[in-house]
Amino acid sequence: MNIENIGQPFLKKFPGDFSNNPMQRNTPKVLFATIKPAGFDHPQLIAFNEALSEEIGLGKFEEKDLNFLVGSQLPDNIQSYATAYAGHQFGNWAGQLGDGRAILAGEITNATGKKTEIQWKGAGATPYSRRADGRAVLRSSVREYLMSEAMYHLGVPTTRALSLAFTGEDVIRDIMYNGNPQYEKGAVVIRTAESFLRFGHFELMFAQGEHKLLQDLLDFTIENYFSEIITSDHQKYKDFFEKVCSRTADLMVEWFRVGFVHGVMNTDNMSILGLTIDYGPYSMMDEYNLNFTPNTTDLPGRRYAFGKQGQIAHWNLWKLANALQPIINDEKFLESTLNNFGVYFWEAHDKMLCKKFGFDGLRKEDDEFFSNWQGIMQELELDHTLFFNQLEKITPDTDLNEYFSPAAYTVLNEEKLRKLEDFIEKYQSRLHSNTISREESLELMKTTNPKFILRxxxxxxxxxxxxxxxxxxxxxxxxxxxxxxxxxxxxxxxxxxxxxxxxxxxxxxxxxx
Incomplete structure (x- = not known):
């Protein structure tokens, strides 16, 4: 791999702590701390994403590259580092957080000029590990490696995974926090993204009163990752915030489209670029349930339940707006932009549902149809993905019990079948009013509804x-x-x-x- 071409513009641009000290501590007035990965003597490669490596400019894998994939024996051109950020966790201000088990190698530029950041996850402690060891276990690493790539191929904005490797050491974890820790195999994932900047990076600068550094970070972000913003005066900060809001809304719509539940939408887990980031207690939807959360830590309040993800994204954007206020300095603009978020999100959400159902476009009466659909899905405990797959093939002669029972997590008794039959009749009536052909309608459904999800x-x-x-x-x-x-x-x-x-x-x- 071409690791000698990895650059480090972030280190050159911003103040940092260059002490290479992994001890937990506050690092005020800096955006990063240099830190060396722990290094592992007996790594073993599990998976390598050759297509991604070629795409981002790293090239082909060779055996000698294995040490780099786990953060061992780094070349002289790489000064690894962890970034500092803050955040609101489960609705409460948590103060300084930062990359606790993520360490950045730097940035690679491919032949077309596209830049990609490269980051180890699970390669050792950083100043931001909060008394943890910075390691990762196999189960969490496999989940991140596979799910981030699954989301990419589904067409959902996301970080991506380059490699997955055993570290050769065991790590102790209490998987359910119930006092039963066990040793598990350690692993490291290399993940990539255009940028790993989060809402929390901006929140930290605001909380510390570092307004000049906050503006520098905004300028850096706009210049490097928001090329569509062409205004050069103070307006660019307003344009930036509007873009972050629309990208975040679009991401939530995509999560609803494929049935993805993040599980822990803290502001420090929100990408400033509108990417899905930090694959922890996530789940793809099995039986449709707006109140479903896969995260045991989110019980009983279910703050981050499936149906609340748009609302929580909105709440997180309010916190980002608060952090950006000293630079944007226009409360009416921020309030107006945030008030428009819900309008934008729900219109985009309902247009997405139209495609899932094969409708020609959004009509006023579709709002009631979608509400009825949600009720049917929850009462009959229908599988989110399988329901739409079956809907593509339904005919007026279909035996609904035989056809939908394999997609139901409950028995479809006579009463439930009547409700399903009534809904299907309304659906077919709506299809008949389409201004597009049945072939065009099916094409919309087939390109919007996945056949496979990573359950x-x-x-x-x-x-x-x-x-x-x-x-x-x-x-x-x-x-x-x-x-x-x-x-x-x-x-x-x-x-x-x-x-x-x-x-x-x-x-x-x-x-x-």
């Missing part, structure tokens, strides 16, 4: 196999997630087996997942 029980099975030295399922899942709008493996296109309903690390997860 937690599949990830659970894959992690178990890798732990036992097998990679067959990893290979199959990789093929499936790279082609999510095709049904390569019919055995993956089924609802979650009941045997996994109460399995820790599958149906229920913690923030350590």
């Amino acid at each position: 937690n029980y599949l990830l659970y099975q894959c992690i178990e196999e890798i732990s036992n030295g097998k990679t067959e399922m990893l290979t199959k899942l990789t093929q499936a997630l790279e082609n999510p709008y095709q049904e390569l493996f019919p055995e993956f296109s089924v609802k979650r087996p009941s045997s996994y309903d109460d399995t820790a690390g599958c149906s229920t997860l913690s923030c350590s997942s």
Whole structure:
């Protein structure tokens, strides 16, 4: 790989702590601290994303590159570092946080001029590890590696994964925080993104009263990642905030489209570029439930439940607006922009649903139809993905019980079947009023509704196999997630087996997942 071409513009631009000291501490008035990865003597490669490596400009993998993939034996051109940020966690101000188990190598530029940041996750402690060890276990690393790539191929903005490797050491973790810690295999993921900047980076500068540094960070972000902003005066900061709001709304719509639940939407887990970032206690939706959260830490309040993700994104943007106020200095503008978020989000959300149903466009009466659909989905406990897959093939002669039972997590009794039949009649009536052909309608559905989603029980099975030295399922899942709008493996296109309903690390997860 071309690791000698990795540059470090962030280090050159901003003040930092160059002490290489991993001890937990506050680092005021700086945006990063240099830190060396722990280094691992016996790494073992599990997976390498060759296509991504070529795309971003790192080139082909060679055996000698394995040490780099786990942060060992770094070349002289790389000064690794961790960034400082703050955030609101579960609605409360948490103060300084920062990259606790993420260490940046720098930035690579490919032949077209596209820049990509490269970051190890699980390579050791940083000043921001908050008394933790900075390591990662196999299960969380596999989940991040596979899910970030699954989201990319679904068409959802996301960070991406370059490599997955064993570190050769064991790490102790209490998976459910119930006083039963166990040793697990350690692993490191290299993840990539155009930038890993978060809402929390800006919140930290505001909280510290570092307004000049805050403006410098804004200027850097706009110049490097928002090329569409062409205004050069104070207006550019307003344009920036509007762009962040629209990108964030668009991301939430995409999550709703594919049925993704993040699980921990703290402001420090919100990308300033509108990317899905930090794959922890996430889940793809099985049975449709607006109140579903996969994160045990989010119980009983369910702050980050599936149906609340747009609302929480809005709340997080209010906190970002508060941090940017000293620079933008226009409260009426910020308030107006934030008030428009809901209008923009819900219109985009409903237009997305129109595509999922194969409608020609959004009509006023569709609002009631969508509300009825949500009620039916929840009452009948229908699988979010399988429902739409079945809907593509339905005909007036379809036996609804036989057809939808494989997509239901409850028995479809006579009363439930009547409600489903009534809904399907309304759906077909709406289709008949379409101004587009049935072929065009089906094409909308097929390009909007995935045939394959990376369900937690599949990830659970894959992690178990890798732990036992097998990679067959990893290979199959990789093929499936790279082609999510095709049904390569019919055995993956089924609802979650009941045997996994109460399995820790599958149906229920913690923030350590």
